[in-house]
Amino acid sequence: MQLTRLPAPHLRPFVRLLWTSSPRGTPLARPGAREHVLPTGGMHLVFRMGGPPLRLFRNDADAQGFTVGYAMVGGTRSAFFVRDVSVETPSVGVMLQPGAARALLGAPEDALADCHTPLDALWGADAGFALEQLHSTDAPARRLAIVEALLTARLGAHSAARALHGLHPAVAHALASLSGAIAHGHEAQAGTIGQLVRHSGYSHRRFIALFRGMTGLAPKQYARMLRFDRVLAQFAIEPGQPWVDLALQAGYSDQAHFNRDFMTIAGMSPQAYRRAAPSASRHVDV
Structure with a gap:
């Protein structure tokens, strides 16, 4: 069972979605x-x-693994990770907007990317307090309200929260441009990134640093994730459509390029993904 909803308006520049599952x-x-x-x-x-x-x-061959905890931040990733699902567990979660990590977590996205960070490393004792609050009720809607209140308090605790509100204009423009290109089935080539750099008015190095600091990924990696996301979304709607058609619609130059990207991002081939037939598009039993 899963409940999802949008956050309150004042949190929407920072939070994309709230969810709870059991x-x-x-x-x-x-x-x-x-x-x-x-x-x-x-x-x-x-x-x-x-x-x-x-x-x-650490990978499919890792027999031991490692534990993270009960409250954690999953940083932006450019590829899959492997987790234990031997026991179903109730969870509460938040999907953050680009640029929100500094205001809500106290660190930029690139410092938290490609790993899971225990929340107490960022919030200190407040992480334990958050868990206590959430354990005080079994009601899904109430748990979402508690998380929303905790995030609101985090914003209020930072005197610079207003200055942190929203994205850097150069990054906001880049995100909109990349999303538009992928939505129209265009591949983000080196020339596209060059145009974004020129529009920003910054040096190439400075622009990439700004973009990473607010998304956790370089622009080309981010575009690849948008393209992959479009393929998965269309596959969920039309699971019988050939992969080559889905790839071309999303802006891949050819099926070989798509197959390489899919293997890197998902850790399996498109054919293996189809055979797995996951009930949730981003959670694939292996």
Whole structure:
């Protein structure tokens, strides 16, 4: 069971979505079960409300893995990660907007990218307080309200929150341009990135640093994630459509390029993904 909703208006420059999920009935145990979690192109704040702490694996061959905890930040990623799903656990989460991490977490996106960070490393004792608040109720809507109140308090605690409100104009323009290009089925080539740099008025190095600091990814990586996201979204609507058609619609130059990107991002081929038939597009049992 999952409940999702938009945040209150004052949080929308920082928060894209709030969600909470819980198993239906008695949680199922699947000893040794793992899944590939495919990247969204964004950053997530997650609280696990039961079961064991989050266990991740460095790759498919890692037999031991490592634990992260019950409250953590999943940084922006350019490829999948592997997690233990042997026990279903109720969770509460937040998908953040680009540029929100400094205001809500106290660190820029690029400092948290490509890894999971225990929330107490960023919030200190407030991370434990947040978990206590969430454990005070089993009602999904109430848990979302608690998270919303905690994030509102985080903004209020930062005197510079107003200055941190929103994206740097150069990054905002770049994100809109890349999204528009992908939506029209155009591939983001080196020339496209060059145009964004020239429009920004900054040096290439400075622009890339600004972009990474607010998204966690370089512009070309971000464009690749947008293109991959478009393919998955269309696949969910038309699962019988040939991969080559989906790839061309999303702006891939050819199927070989698409296959390479898919393998890198998802850790499996498009054909293997189709065979897995995941019920949730970004969570694939392996």
